[in-house]
Amino acid sequence: MAKNLVIVESPAKAKTIEKFLGKDFKVTSSFGHIADLPSRELGVDVEKDFKPKYVVDKEKKALVKKLKEMAKSSDTVWLASDEDREGEAIAWHLAETLKLDKDKTKRIVFNSITKSAILKAIENPRTIDYNLVNAQQARRVLDRLVGYEISPILWKKIKTGLSAGRVQSVAVRLIVEREREIQGFVPEASYRVAAEFVTKEGKVFKAKLQNTFNSKEAAGKFLQKNIAADFSVSDLDTRPAKKSPAAPFTTSTLQQEASRKLYFSVSKTMRMAQRLYEAGLITYMRTDSTNLSSEAVKAAKEEIVRSYGEKYSKPRNYATKAKGAQEAHEAIRPTNMAVHDLKDVERDMARLYELIWKRTIASQMSEAQLERTNVKIQANKHDELFLASGEVLKFDGFLKVYLEGTDDEDEEQEGMLPALTVGEYVDKKYMSATQRYTRPPYRYTEASLVKKLEELGIGRPSTYAPTISTIQTRGYVERGMVEGVERKYVQLMLLQDSVKEEVYAEKVGSDKGKLVPTDIGMIVNDFLVNHFSSILDYNFTAKVEEDFDNIASGGEDWTKMMKDFYEDFHPNVKNVEEHAERETGERVLGEDPESGRQVSVRLGKFGPMAQIGTSEEEEKPRFASLLPDQSIETLTLEEALSLFELPRVLGVYEGEEVAVNVGRFGPYVRFGKSFVSLGKDDEVFDVTMDRAIELIKEKQKADAPIASYQGKEVTKGKGRFGPFIKWDGKFINVNKKYDFDNLSDEDIVALIEDKIKKDAEKLISYWEEEDIKLEKGRWGTSTITKGKKKINLPKTVDATKLTLEQVKEIIEKETKTKKKTTKKTTKSKK
C-alpha cells in the first residue's frame, strides 16, 4: 500500500493527478459528498442549535468502507476536495466519517490540475477551515428548512407531490412573470422607411430613414414627396473601432453558446462535456471561473503564434463577473491547445469540443480592428435624412477563429458601404414603408434562464441543468408548443413615380421549445409569492449569501444566522398552514345561457377543468377537462361552454360508433372500443368524419404487423428510448443505421437474430419451470427476470455461482421492498 492517500472529488481528476505524483501516492475519489441530511425527514434539530443529522447514503456505504480501509493503511491522508464551501464540507465529512487521525490528515487545495499547482499544494498543507464548513452547513440547513417546510404546505393547499425551494421557486417565478408580460403586451404598429440607393458607378447600398410614421397615410404622404427627388450625400463620418473576444467558457456561458450555436439543451451540453472531461480532452465542466492557468495561457499563445502568427496573439486574464462565484476550478478549456478538432468521437461531442477550443483560443487573441462609416443622405424635396452605416474589417484578429452568438433574434449584420464622398449624388432604386410591430419580451430558453439565474447569483454550475429538469418534472413549466399566429402587415413601395400597396403575412409569437408556465406553475407561484414573499424575492439568495460569506470569514455564528431566519420563517409557515385558503386558481367566467348557472374554471383533482354550476346547488355541477393548449388564466366563456359539447359523436363506421373527445392523454377519436390520439394539427371541434376515418385507418396500419418471423408477428412502435420493433415479447431498439419507416425483411430478420444472439450471450441460467432468467448486464452487474419483474444485482455478486434457491431468496427479499421502486417507475414514465 502507498504511504500517501490523496482523496479528490471526481475519479477522472484522481486519474490525472496520480500521473503527476510519484508512486508513493495513491489517488482516489469520494464521488462528491459522502454524507448528507436524510431524505425522508427534516434531519435538523431546530430546538438544539439546528444540529444537522448526517447520514451516509445507502449507495455510498460500500465506498466509505473502501475509503476507510485505504486510509487505515496509509501514513498520511491528503484531503484534496475543491477549494470552496462544498469542498471544505466534503473534506470535513471525510475526516469525520472515516474517523481520520488528526496528526496524519492534511488538507490541500489547488484550482488548476497542473503538475506545478499540485506539487505546490502538497508543500503547503493546512487544516480544515471550520468557518468555511459552517458556512456550508448554514447553506445546507437553510435550503432544507425552506424546502421541507414549505413543500408540505403546497401538498395541503394545492396538490400532493409539489415542491418549493430557494432556487426552483424563483426560476418558476421568472418564467411566470415573463409569460404575464407577454400576455399583457399590446403591440404598437409604426411604419419604417427603407431605401436602396445606387452610386454613379452602379454600386448599391441600403439606408434607413431616421423617423418612423404612425399611420399608413403619413407614410404614404412621405413616399410621395420622394417622387422625382434628388438625393445626395450630406455627411460622411469614418472612425476606427475595435471588438474584443469573450472570456473563456464557464458552465453557464458554455450552456448558452451551445444552445445558440448548436441547438443543444442544457442537459445535452453537460452530458457531452462530461464525456469530453472523462476522456481527458477538456478541463472540468462545472465551473464559475473564467480564469486560465498560466500554463494554459502559455500553451494557447504558442498555438496561436504557430497557427496564425505573432500578431494574432494577445494573452489576457479575465475577471469573473458572476455574482457569488467561488472559483474552485479553471475555466472550461481544452487540455491540449494543439488539438483543434476531434475525430473518432461522436459528432456532437466533436462539435462541442470545437466550440470550446475556438472560444479558448479566441480569448487569447488580438482585438479585431474595424472601420465604421456613417453616412447621411439628404433629399431636395424634404428635410428628413436617410442613414446608412457600414463596417470594414481592417484586421480580423480573434474573429479569424470565433464570434460569440447573440440572443437577440433581430440583430442585423452590417455590410460594407461603397466608397462615397460628401456632395455626391446618388439615385434612388426603391423606397419602402413597412408596417412593423413592437415586440413583446422573449420567452426564456433553458439557456437564457440559466443566464438570468446566474446574474441573480441563484444556483450553482452543478445545479443549473438539474433545476431546469426539476421544474419540468414537477409540471410547473413546459417546453413550449406555441405555434404562433399569422399577422398581416402592410408595405408601401415606391419604385419609379408611383406608390403601390401590398399586404404580406408574417408568423409571430412562434416559440417552440421555449419555457412556458403551466396552470399548476402559475397557481403555485402566486401562492408562494403571496405567502412567502421574502423567500421568493429575487434578492433572497444574494442576501443570505452575504451571511454565508460572513460565516466563512469567521465574523458570524452560523447557528445565530439560522435562529434569526427561523424566528420569522417558521411562524409564517404555521400561519399559512392554518389560515391560507386552498388555492385552485378559480376564475368565474360568467353564466351559462342555457341554464343560467355559473360557469367557472379551476384546477381540479385531475388537472385544469371547467365547471357549470356550483356544489352548493341542488343539481350536481357539470365538469369538463380543458384541452392541452388551453389555460385557466386565459380561457374565455365561449371556450369553456364549447367544452361541454364533448363528446362529439360523428357517426358510424364499419358498424361502430365514432366519437371525438378529450381524455387523460389529450384529444382522441374513439372507434368502438379502440382509441386514436388526434394529430398535432387537428382541432377537437373541427375534426370531420372523413378525418376521423383517416386517423383510424392510419392507426390500424401502424399497429398491423410488418412481418412475421418463426410464425410470430413483428410490430413496430416508438417508445421512451426511440423506435423499436417488438417480436415474441422482446423490444428491439432500431438505431439510426436503419431507415425505420422502410424496414426491409432482411433488416427485420437481422435485428431479431442479432437480439437472440445477444440474449443468448448474456444468459447465465434459465429455470424454465419457474420462469426465472439470470443474465449478465453490461456493467458487470447481473439481472434476474421473473415474468415481467426485473431485479438488478449489485456488482459485487458473482451471478455465475448463484443457485436457484439463492435466486428465489433474492426475489422474495426484493418483493418486500418493491413498493418504492414501482412508484418510481410510474413517475418516470411521464
Next chain:
DNA sequence: CAGTGAGCGAGCTTCCGCTTGACTT
C-alpha cells in the same frame, strides 16, 4: 389507461449541491 370532480383516511411526496452510474420500454 381514455367515463372521474362527494368524503374519508393510510401512506406517500419535498430541498440544494457535490459526484457518477444506471442500461430500461
